[in-house]
Amino acid sequence: MSIVIRSHRHAVRFGASLSVLALLGPAFGANAKEAAPLDAKADTEISEVLVLGRGAQRLRIAGSSHVVNEADLERSRVLTVNEALRQVPGVYARDEEGLGLRPNIGIRGLAPTRSTKILQLEDGLPLSYAPYTDNASYSMPPFRRFVRIETLKSASQIRFGPNTVGGVINFITPSAPETFGGDLFMAAGGRGYQELDLKIGGPVLGELAAIGHANRTRSNGVRDNTALEIQDLWGKLEGRLSAHHAIALRVGHATEDSQVTYSGLTAAEYAADPRQNPFANDHFKIKRATAAITHGWTLSESLNLKTSAYSLWFDRDWWRQSSNSGQRPNDASDPACGGMANLNTTCGNEGRLREYNTYGLDTRLTWTGALVGAQAVIEAGARHQWERQNRLQLNGDRPTARTAGTSVNGGVRENNLRYGEASAGFVSLSLTWDRLTVNPGLRVEQIDYRRVNRLNGTTGETDLSEVIPGLGFAWAVKPGAYLYGGVHRGFAPPRAEDIVSGTGGVVDIEAEESVNSEIGYRSAVRPGLFVDINAFRMDFENQVIPASVAGGVGATLTNGGKTRHQGVELSLKGSLREMGMIRGDDVFFRSALTWLPDAAFVGTRRSSVSGFGGVSVSGNRLPYAPRWLASAAIGYSFGVHTDVQLEVQHTGKMFTDDLNTVAQTADGQRGLIKSATVWNASLNTRPFGDRTTLFLAVKNIGDKLYIADRSRGILPGAPRLAQIGLSQRF
Known part of the structure; x- marks a missing residue:
């Protein structure tokens, strides 16, 4: 069912197919009627593009899905x-610097490093700045910008792309309010945490309304010699232009200016002081600007067209003396440096300077009606996206250098331009006959790559095409209870640097492909009680992995061969008050459990660890794939004025290399990561009414010391952090 074509020129063009799809609709965001399993909020409210649906619609989705809503976020006082x-359930989110600024998210046993195996969206449009040519996350908007998170891991996700292997995570921003109002949030806490957040909005002209958001956050992170500071401005204008036309305009600008290193610790450094950071002169600075305009057109009662144009600009400078625990420091071979003794005086650094430009245009048509005796929703869309990377590596002569040096290890080490131009189209049908909903779909991706090496004057180019089918179903066992399942082809394209070499050659690396299947059951058992359980399996034909274990996200990637992931996910959520078991006060609870008994290399497979290339690892467990993940919370509400919650989060033990090494190595990059269980607590009280909330939160109550990551050396998890704050609505 999969077609892959790669050549220096287009061997296959599907322009005719995309032209047809372009007449039919977009790649993101739809406006269907209430009957649609995947639906937007309303025909004229077009700025919020849902991956999932609302209420009863969510139950009918032909595959696994999950929503974290605003109440969940506020009760937990999520940071x-x-x-x-x-x-x-199914999501492994790994900490790094302490504020989640560089998210590491894996789904169903996929490696979490830099969230490269998932697709991240904001209001249905790309959040990642180069999803086709370098899908690595080095920046995340402040979490308080969002009011809800939607996660989709099923066949339905082929409506989006690329990176349909693991899943889609859609971060939803608030709609502009119909009356003037806002929310002021202030908080402070341990390790220098300070946050000030303001949302304000209301009607501005006719049926147009606006909302603005500003955030400033500071923290000393989870290690010494660290100082994080971010500022984020974001705004949205949306509303109806006429009876048949609506518009939404979104703009954002963010900066980060942080003292933070890239490297983890060696085993000896961690044993001496687990929160130390030897590289006090490392510095990370970003600027990010985004803009999008969306037009919604109601062509008839059954036909809606939505078109979006968007752009993302991301500029990142990371000056560091070490990229992993094997570099102590990066220019130790330079006689002027000689090692750690001269770290803060004569040792140089590396400036990894990156600039990304992404532009896109996508459009989608949604038709609702009757077809073959079924209630039908047909969505068809097309998108064209351009990506450009400007990449430099400048090695400086001193620890505080911000320009290329002239020493033995100084100078310009990389000067690359990398381009990607991608076309995509899809058709998705949702056919409902009484109790049965069937959701077939087909997606097509075409990517052109080009790489220009300005150091040696070479240019290389190639292209890649993929056809991605999917089929899902949902069957109403009884009112409010659905059996669901599906199968789809997973697809993730290689990075530009992996498919085109620095000398202009085409590298023999294929796209990452898998066959993903699942079967599950979800039920609103009764008012106030919801349960969802599913079993899943992912069979990779070719899982792409780093050629060296310690290389991190910047390492050269290689074809890793066949792998298999299979397990079970469980989600449970309830409220005794909503269930009618108690009155006035409330006991509420939620849980998410993932059991991944199988995440293994299959077929013929040799180790990618340097010096062990002849060792078979067939049958070994995949790195960074914990067997158990669990999160649970129970809370008590005293009427509507006060609530308390106790939360536990558990991450099972995991291997960090394909050899499944147990004893840690001297550099700390390989060895078993032990399981960790962390307890959190929160208190929210409203002594002056619903508009004012005072809160107290304590993360990692027991101050448990644990290892979060080894990929670039040992990184510790967050210590105990207490936070106090105020939320004032007006």
Whole structure:
């Protein structure tokens, strides 16, 4: 069912197919009627593009899905995106610097490093700045910008792309309010945490309304010699232009200016002081600007067209003396440096300077009506996206250098331009006969790559095409209870640097492909009680992995061969008050459990660890694929004025290399990561009414010390953090 074509020129063009799809609709965001299993909020409210649906619509989705809503976020007093996503079964969210600014998210046993195996959206449009040519996350908007998170891991996700292997995570921003109002949030806490957040909006002209958001956050992170600071401005204008036309305009600008290193610790450094950071002169700075305009057109009662144009600009400078625990420091071979003794005086650094430009245009047509005796929703869309990367590596002569040096290890080490131009189209049908909904779909992706090496004057180019089918179903066992399932082809394209070499050659690396299947059951058992359980399996024909274990996200990637992931996910959520078991007060609870008994290399497979290339690892467990993940919370509401919650988050043990090494190596990059269980607590009280909330939150109550990551050396998890704050609505 899969077609892959790669050549220096287009061997196959599907322009005719995309032209037909372009007449039919877009790649993101739809406006169907209430009958649609995947639906937007309303025909004229077009800025919020849902991956999922609402209420009863969610139950009919032909595959696994999950929503973390605003109440869940507020009760838990979530600080980072990682905390929020741990409430979702199947998702492994790994900490790094302490604020979730560089998210590491894996789904169903896929490697979490830099979230490269998932597709991230904001209001249905790309959040990642180069999803086709370098899908690595080095930046995340402040979490308080969002009011809800939607996660989709089923066949329905082929409506979106690329990176349909693991799943789609859609971060939803608030709609502009119909009357003037806002929300002021202030908080402070341990390790220098300070946050000030303001949302304000209301009607501005006719039926147009606006909302603006500003955030400033500071923290000393989870390690010494770290100082994080972000500022984020974001705004939205939306509303009806006429009876048949609506518009939404979104703009954003963000900066980060942080003292933070890239490297983890060696085993000896961690044993001496687990929160130390030897590289006090490392510095990370970004600027990010985004803009999008969306037009919604109601052509008839059954036909809606939505078109979006968007752009993302991301500029990142990371000056560091070490990229992993094997570099102590990066220019130790330079006689002027000689090693760690001269770290803060004569040792140089590396400036990894990156600039990304992404532009896109997508459009979607949604038709609702009757077809072959079924209630039908047909969506068809097309998208064209351009990506450009400007990449430099400048090695400086001193630890505080911000320009290329002239020493032995100084100078310009990389000067690349990398381009991607991608066309995509899809058709998705939702056919409902009484109790049965069937959701077949087909997606087509075409990517052109080009790489220009300005150091040696070479240029290389190639292209890649993929056809991605999917089929899902949902069957109403009884009112409010659905059996669901499906199968789809997973697809993730290689990075530009992996498919085109620095000398202009085409590298023999294929796209990452899998066959993903699942079967599950979800039920609104009774008012106030919801359960969802599913079994899943992912069979990879070719899982792409780093050629070296310690290389991190920047390492050269290689074809890793066949792998298999299979397991079970469980989600449970309830409220005794909503269930009618108690009155006035409430006991509420939620849980998310993932059991991944099988995440293994299959077929013929040799180790990618340097020096072990002849060792077979067939049957070994995949790195960073914990067997167990669990998150659970129970709370008590005293009427509507006060609530308390106790939460536990558990991450099972995991291997960090394909050899499944147990004893840690001296550099700390390989060895078993032990399981960790962390307890959190929160208190919210409203002594002056619903508009004012005072809160107290304590993360990692027991101050448990644990290892979060080894990919670039040992990184510790977050210590105990207490936070106090105020939320004032007006």
